[in-house]
Amino acid sequence: MKSRIGWIGLGKMGVPMALNLCGAGADVTVFNRSREKSRPLCDAGANLAPNASVLAAQSDVLFTMLSDDAALRQVLLGDTGALKEMRKGAILVDMSTVSPTVSSEVAEIANTFGLRYLRSPVSGSVALAESGALTVMASGPIGAFEEVRSILGALSARQFHVGDQEQARVLKLSINMMVGFTAAMIGEALALGLKNGLDRTTMLDVIGASAVASPLVGYKLDALKAQDYTPAFEVTQMAKDFDLILEAGRKSAVPMPMAAQMREGWSELIADGDAEQDFFKYVELATRRAGMRFDDRRETAA
Ligand SMILES: NC(=O)c1ccc[n+]([C@@H]2O[C@H](COP(=O)([O-])OP(=O)(O)OC[C@H]3O[C@@H](n4cnc5c(N)ncnc54)[C@H](OP(=O)(O)O)[C@@H]3O)[C@@H](O)[C@H]2O)c1
Structure with a gap:
């Protein structure tokens, strides 16, 4: 070098x-x-x-x-x-x-x-x-x-x-879209499980050993168990990337309904004061939407 x-x-x-x-x-x-x-x-x-x-x-x-x-x-x-x-x-x-x-x-x-x-x-x-x-x-x-x-x-x-x-730009945005979806899908899965009597840590352990486990899921498990949202990648950064994803989709006439819907979730987190938290805070948004706290074990509506 x-x-x-x-x-x-x-x-x-x-x-x-x-x-x-x-x-x-x-x-x-x-x-x-x-x-x-x-x-x-x-x-x-x-x-x-x-x-x-x-x-x-x-x-x-x-x-x-x-x-x-x-x-x-x-x-x-x-x-x-x-x-x-x-x-x-x-x-x-x-x-x-x-x-x-x-x-x-x-x-x-x-x-x-x-x-x-x-x-x-x-x-x-x-x-x-x-x-x-x-x-x-x-x-x-x-x-x-x-x-x-x-x-x-x-x-x-x-x-x-x-x-x-510009292929690398498009590929990077596509990957980040899937990264964002991962936070949302874990959030909705946990909300469903928690509300139906599953334990949060147990669920995360099984998800981490399941067919949907990925490197990303693997290195977020401990932080999710500890509810540690120290930002590695902030909610505002993910919101920015979803804006870029949707803009690229519009320019190419590629409908992206899932990304469009998810973009609203980042705004919801920002409105809730979570702008500077790690984007995996999305899991708590999903549980909040279900009327629960993320750390509730067997949920009753908050
Ligand atoms: N964090 C992740 O996990 C991650 C992973 C993959 C890709 N990325 C991408 O990598 C890039 C950097 O991410 P990051 O997490 O390192 O962001 P960051 O911590 O917010 O750092 C942003 C950098 O940009 C500089 N900057 C911002 N506006 C500027 C301006 N107007 N003029 C000059 N410098 C300016 C900042 O300077 P100051 O220090 O003066 O503010 C800082 O050096 C982003 O595009 C992000 O999407 C991030």
Whole structure:
């Protein structure tokens, strides 16, 4: 890994991902809007850039891991955007979950400046980011993908190249839709079980050993038993992704009634004051809708 790597965006995911690059001995320079979040990276040997533009100009490979469309636009595009500072032939790897629409805008500008652009969102949680076990799905020029593959390998367990345009964006949104559905289906199953005399922990143990168990279900079981909603991925973040899913569906004339209905549940949680809780708080929404508390053992209406 001889490339000079730039990293913009040190949130819940960006910090552990960039730390894994430092741990692999890469030459990493970071920038984050809130400067204090750079500290763990500096402690791990990363350099600190004074701003995104300076970092873009000096990077062979520039990574971005930002909240949403607005953040990506603000950091990369426009008069003050960092994209125009990158040198011709450099590689931009955006790992944020953003819409195919904003990603196409980035692609167009990147093309104008002779940059190679990889849309590279990730599947996995903060815990998987920490252990370097994320899954990367990338689309864009295959040559650039092959060039950065060893860098991606330092922060992820699996890397897939899925197309040369916005395919990775669509795939990521599709996967997150299924992740969101998982919270809802467990919630409705628990509500039904609890109201009919089943014990919550017993149910979760059996679900975890059943045909519907998945890696996601597996690593959420303990948190669900403990009713621990420390956010790995917040309700507001999932609401944002469902907006992107529905927008992509509309643009492609793909009816998505389940996703549309579920989007309202995220609003319900936000209205209930759970915006910053982990999205698995949805299980409690389902039990509340059934007139119960999630921790009730044999439920009577609350
Ligand atoms: N958390 C997960 O489990 C997970 C899993 C897979 C994918 N993702 C996706 O990965 C991305 C990052 O997620 P995260 O959980 O790390 O989010 P996060 O903790 O909210 O971090 C967001 C990052 O974006 C930066 N940012 C936001 N608006 C900005 C702006 N206008 N200008 C400059 N920087 C801005 C933040 O800077 P400040 O520190 O200054 O606020 C921060 O570095 C999101 O697209 C998310 O959907 C998350």
